Structure formats: C-alpha cells, structure tokens
Amino acid sequence: MLYAPERFDLNEWFDLFSAALPLTIAFLLPGRFTLIALTVFTVFSVFMAQTVDSLIAVKPYDLYDVNDTVKYDVSDIFIYYFSYPPTTYLFLYFYDKWSPKGWRRAGYVLAWSLLSWGLEWAAYRCHVFYYKGWKLAYSPIAYVVIYALFMAMFHMVETVMNREGYPMRRSGQAPPGGS
C-alpha cells in the first residue's frame, strides 16, 4: 500500500520541479532513441535509484531518509519514475550526441556529477533528503560511479541491440561522431 505525503510542502514542490524541468527539456529536444532503447534506459534508471536506496537507506546502514516519512510514499515513487529517468535520458542524450572521448568523457561525467551534487544540495535544503549518517561530501564520488555505470550500460545496450538487429537511435539521428 502506498501512503500519501504527510504534508504537501517544500519537499513535494521540489519533487515536482525536479521532474518538470528535465521532462520539459527532454520533450523539447528532438527524439533520439527508439522506444526499445528508451525503455531499457528508463528501467535501468529506476533500478539504480531503487537498488542504491534499498542498499544504504535501510537498516542496518540506514544512512538517509527520502521525503516526509521512512514509509514508502507517493513522493518516493514520483522521484523514482519522473525525476531520475528524464535526467538519465538527458545525460545519455548529450553523451550520445557529443560522443566525448578520453579526458572529455571524464570531464562530461564530472560535470554531470557536479550538477547532480548541486541539485542534491538544493534537495537537501528543501527537505527531500534527511541525512542520518550520509554526508553531502560523499555524493560527488557516488555520482561519478553512477554516471560511469550509466555509460557502461549505454554501450552494453548498444552492442546487444546492434547484434540483435534492433536500432538504438531513431531514423534521422546521427550515430556517435556524426553531426
């Protein structure tokens, strides 16, 4: 059973904003990936968020809480399904479009990690996260690992889809390195 938030206040507004902004940008950009690939990216994003939370945000570690209660509420689901996947999409969209190599690739991951860190700081200030052992200083390292995993997943999906004859990009979208 899902619970409603205890109060609709600052953290719920932040949840809405953190979904509306990347979703709007994602919709304004021309579609890049096929629905088959988009589904994998969305599912992987939800999987990562849910798995990390269920590893370190519950006992015995219990490093932080998300939103109003320790219970699983609608706001938590909202973040999992509407905030993280469009952000992941934007990360992969520009990663695929610009196809950075070498140091540029490391810089791209670092830039996204810093951006996410800034957003997490804002989320913390808006009471989306309650740290109980976690520190904001740990987050950039975690984001670097998470974004590196997204990149690895992206290349794995590309390889598997190519091998099975399913296109990852929509027709008309240039492959990496293209204009």
Add this chain to the structure above:
Amino acid sequence: MLIANLAQSLVCAGALWTLKWMGSPFRRIEKIVLYLVCVTAFEQAHSAILDSQKLIRITPTGTAFAYFKMNQLILFPLATMWLLYAIFRIRDRFLVKAALGTAWMAGLTASVGLSQAIGVIEDTGWNVGYAVFTWTVVLLAVMIFAAWYRKLLEKRGEADAVRA
C-alpha cells in the same frame, strides 16, 4: 549465518549460471530488461512490506542483510524470469502454466519461511495470505511489462522484415 550466506552464494552463482540456457523465445535485450524489472518489482514489494506495512523485520546484522539482498537481487528475480520464460515458451497449455505459477509462488513463500527459520528475518505479521497477494501483484506487473516489451520487439522485427 555465515554458512547460510556461503550456501546462498553458491545457489545464486548456480542460478546465474542457468541463464546461459535461457534462449529463444527471449532475446538478450529482453533478458536484460526483464532482470531489471524483476529486481525493481521485488524491491518495491519488499519496501512496502518492510517499511510501510512492517510485516517483516530484517535482523539488523550485516550477514542477515546480505542473505536477504541475495534473495532480492538474484534468486527471486531469476526464478521469476524462468517462470516468464516458461509462460512465453509453452503455448496453449494453461494447466502447465498455472502449475508452474503455483510452484513459483510456493517457492518464494518457502524461501521467506526459510529466511525466518534461520534468523534472517522476523515475522511481525506476515502470513501466507499476504504472500500470495504480494507475489501475485509482482507477477502480474512483471508479466504485463514483459508482454508489452515482447510486442514492441516483435513489431520492430516485423517492420524490418517488411522493409527487407
């Protein structure tokens, strides 16, 4: 508990090994997505049981948590994937599918019972009725997704065949 973890690790390694026999009708991309969806579904179900309804409590030790996570991240999702594989592979045999579904449900329920018996979890209200309800919801959600994704892949395959 350490021995239970060791045994569980071996069972999980064996379960992962069986994936190489999971061939047609599943494509590799389908297997990846289904694994992710199964894990997510179990995580959400466990979150509702543990955090919201408080029907089960995990013993607060690292070893108990590791055992529980091996169930959640490997054994339960793989058992579900094999059930889906059978459901999509076997055609027009409802009774066989129903029997497999029942065996899957009994297996998961027994696994929770075993976790309880060896001290991984404490029962604080969990019963067979809740188990049947929870596993049915998980299975339905995953099955609907799997059917939709298969359709998507088939449609794409048909479109490519027409173009060729």
